[in-house]
Amino acid sequence: xxxxxxxxxxxxxxxxxxxxxxxxxxxxxxxxxxxxxxxxxxxxxxxxxxxxxxxxxxxxxxxxxxxxxxxxxxxxxxxxxxxxxxxxxxxxxxxxxxxxxxxxxxxxxxxxxxxxxxxxxxxxxxxxxxxxxxxxxxxxxxxxxxxxxxxxxxxxxxxxxxxxxxxxxxxxxxxxxxxxxxxxxxxxxxxxxxxxxxxxxxxxxxxxxxxxxxxxxxxxxxxxxxxxxxxxxxxxxxxxxxxxxxxxxxxxxxxxxxxxxxxxxxxxxxxxxxxxxxxxxxxxxxxxxxxxxxxxxxxxxxxxxxx
Amino acid sequence: xxxxxxxxxxxxxxxxxxxxxxxxxxxxxxxxxxxxxxxxxxxxxxxxxxxxxxxxxxxxxxxxxxxxxxxxxxxxxxxxxxxxxxxxxxxxxxxxxxxxxxxxxxxxxxxxxxxxxxxxxxxxxxxxxxxxxxxxxxxxxxxxxxxxxxxxxxxxxxxxxxxxxxxxxxxxxxxxxxxxxxxxxxxxxxxxxxxxxxxxxxxxxxxxxxxxxxxxxxxxxxxxxxxxxxxxxxxxxxxxxxxxxxxxxxxxxxxxxxxxxxxxxxxxxxxxxxxxxxxxxxxxxxxxxxxxxxxxxxxxxxxxxxxxxxxxxxxxxx
Numbered sequence: 001x002x003x004x005x006x007x008x009x010x011x012x013x014x015x016x017x018x019x020x021x022x023x024x025x026x027x028x029x030x031x032x033x034x035x036x037x038x039x040x041x042x043x044x045x046x047x048x049x050x051x052x053x054x055x056x057x058x059x060x061x062x063x064x065x066x067x068x069x070x071x072x073x074x075x076x077x078x079x080x081x082x083x084x085x086x087x088x089x090x091x092x093x094x095x096x097x098x099x100x101x102x103x104x105x106x107x108x109x110x111x112x113x114x115x116x117x118x119x120x121x122x123x124x125x126x127x128x129x130x131x132x133x134x135x136x137x138x139x140x141x142x143x144x145x146x147x148x149x150x151x152x153x154x155x156x157x158x159x160x161x162x163x164x165x166x167x168x169x170x171x172x173x174x175x176x177x178x179x180x181x182x183x184x185x186x187x188x189x190x191x192x193x194x195x196x197x198x199x200x201x202x203x204x205x206x207x208x209x210x211x212x213x214x215x216x217x218x219x220x221x222x223x224x225x226x227x228x229x230x231x232x233x234x235x236x237x238x239x240x241x242x243x244x245x246x247x248x249x250x251x252x253x254x255x256x257x258x259x260x261x262x263x264x265x266x267x268x269x270x271x272x273x274x275x276x277x278x279x280x281x282x283x284x285x286x287x288x289x290x291x292x293x294x295x296x297x298x299x300x301x302x303x304x305x306x307x
Numbered sequence: 308x309x310x311x312x313x314x315x316x317x318x319x320x321x322x323x324x325x326x327x328x329x330x331x332x333x334x335x336x337x338x339x340x341x342x343x344x345x346x347x348x349x350x351x352x353x354x355x356x357x358x359x360x361x362x363x364x365x366x367x368x369x370x371x372x373x374x375x376x377x378x379x380x381x382x383x384x385x386x387x388x389x390x391x392x393x394x395x396x397x398x399x400x401x402x403x404x405x406x407x408x409x410x411x412x413x414x415x416x417x418x419x420x421x422x423x424x425x426x427x428x429x430x431x432x433x434x435x436x437x438x439x440x441x442x443x444x445x446x447x448x449x450x451x452x453x454x455x456x457x458x459x460x461x462x463x464x465x466x467x468x469x470x471x472x473x474x475x476x477x478x479x480x481x482x483x484x485x486x487x488x489x490x491x492x493x494x495x496x497x498x499x500x501x502x503x504x505x506x507x508x509x510x511x512x513x514x515x516x517x518x519x520x521x522x523x524x525x526x527x528x529x530x531x532x533x534x535x536x537x538x539x540x541x542x543x544x545x546x547x548x549x550x551x552x553x554x555x556x557x558x559x560x561x562x563x564x565x566x567x568x569x570x571x572x573x574x575x576x577x578x579x580x581x582x583x584x585x586x587x588x589x590x591x592x593x594x595x596x597x598x599x600x601x602x603x604x605x606x607x608x609x610x611x612x613x614x615x616x617x618x619x620x621x622x623x624x625x
Contacts, residue, residue, distance in 0.1 A: 003463045148328045151607070155562040156580075156599045163584045163592045164336055240453055244566055247455050248581050263455055270459050271474060273467040281456035288451035 006275040010282055021048035050293030057287055061107040070097035072104040073255045090276060093265050101257040109259045113239040119177035124184025129215050132192035146182045154179050167250050180238055187230050191223045225302040232295035236288045243284050259284050315612050322608040329600050333593050334375050387594035392586045397594050408575035411491055412560050415498035420553055423503045427510025432537055446504040454563055458497045458570040476573040494571045501563050502556040509552035513545040547614040554610030558603045
């Protein structure tokens with residue numbers, strides 16, 4: 001395959017998704033009643049594009065066993081076979097089916113990135129809310145420690161910690177979750193700070209409510225909107241970071257299929273001008289763009305801008 | 308003492324403090340290891356005697372605090388000790404590679420900064436036009452794509468198909484300066500593409516923010532052409548945020564450099580670090596980590612200081 005074909009396929013994928021998004025939007029607007037129709041109609045096409053793309057990825061990841069023509073790790077023939085009848089996207093450096101690995105990688109890469117982001121949120125958001133609600137020296141200690149952790153570049157810090165803990169999936173997930181929770185902490189604390197000064201928090205405190213109640217029932221419901229939007233953005237960063245580590249050979253380890261390491265394993269083809277190994281990178285880029293579109297739309301909605 | 312000077316000094320002090328805290332983290336992260344370094348090197352099957360001997364050889368039998376002070380003292384004068392994997396002096400391994408990495412980062416910066424600032428000014432000038440929309444799409448795409456994607460696309464297009472630049476940065480001791488400029492072009496271009504989008508976006512935002520101020524309206528009402536309003540009136544006041552963004556992106560270059568160096572087999576510090584991580588060569592990783600972190604902090608510090616210094620409100624006493 002040549003670069004020009006690759007670009008054509010990439011453009012075709014985007015156009016297909018856009019047309020799909022347009023059809024879905026029209027369809028939904030046509031079948032819904034008046035009251036809900038307004039939301040569906042005012043949602044921009046880019047958000048439909050994002051949601052449709054994310055839905056496709058999730059479906060492919062869940063039903064990977066049904067969608068993939070071959071098993072994930074089986075060697076099926078010669079290495080680096082070109083695109084053809086038996087293997088639609090050819091075979092990789094060990095003779096495994098490229099398309100099947102691409103599909104299974106959706107499960108592995110997206111799944112691991114999702115779990116990592118969720119962990120980072122659990123950790124970062126609970127610490128951030130705690131710091132904001134308790135205040136005083138707890139807040140000071142948390143904030144200063146986080147400041148220092150954040151002053152080391154994330155990738156570099158991850159490399160240091162992975163040298164120490166080894167490169168198993170568990171340590172990759174934990175290391176990145178802890179490093180990324182620092183960013184979540186900052187946001188959660190900043191947003192919660194604005195809520196903590198409200199009268200109803202004062203009222204809850206005077207009522208004698210405990211710390212757990214104030215955090216989970218008074219503050220949390222009022223900070224979910226920005227936190228959910230941030231979840232999307234953090235997912236993109238975690239996803240790119242894990243892919244980068246896998247690409248460097250330090251993230252998800254073979255024979256597990258993963259988009260970052262697939263690029264690395266098949267990079268030889270690239271020097272012959274064949275961009276097939278870049279399909280996983282394209283998959284990464286497409287998902288990140290889609291998530292960004294959805295986050296933009298959500299931020300726009302929660303900011304209350306009407307236009 | 309003038310308020311400006313004291314503010315700058317306070318920032319510098321804070322920067323040094325952060326750097327010191329980081330050196331603590333980097334050094335004592337090793338203590339988190341199950342067992343210790345000697346155990347780790349020799350593996351599970353080592354006898355207690357050999358472990359003890361190795362401990363004595365690499366100085367692990369001394370208390371952690373002494374080792375830390377020795378390490379820090381050495382690092383300050385550029386002596387990072389010995390590599391565990393190759394037994395070579397780390398300073399010897401790092402020397403040329405540090406120069407190469409700085410060369411690459413500076414190369415990318417020289418292309419990226421003028422490009423980003425002028426495109427940002429243009430986008431602010433013609434905002435909501437087709438050009439502005441195009442810039443928007445380009446920014447989103449470049450933020451969403453992994454660095455290795457950009458690198459390989461450039462390799463296929465410029466190196467394999469057009470044959471204009473070498474796809475592997477083969478740099479040795481007898482490479483001349485201009486050869487190095489040629490062979491480093493693709494990695495530098497990749498980094499440029501990665502950082503330009505963000506810088507441009509922030510430049511545009513900083514200028515547009517100012518366009519709502521009364522003095523800009525005044526200038527416009529006087530009948531000054533639009534381009535002059537932006538270049539003469541808005542740009543000088545937007546300088547502080549722009550400098551900040553530039554420094555932050557240069558700091559971002561530091562992480563970008565790691566991946567781009569691996570793709571292009573560029574003999575720099577990032578490549579060394581990645582190799583050392585896979586060899587579990589912890590002393591080299593520590594040294595690289597310290598250098599990267601120091602550069603990162605220095606750039607952030609420079610940004611802080613420059614934005615204080617260029618803020619006209621702080622220059623004149625009330």
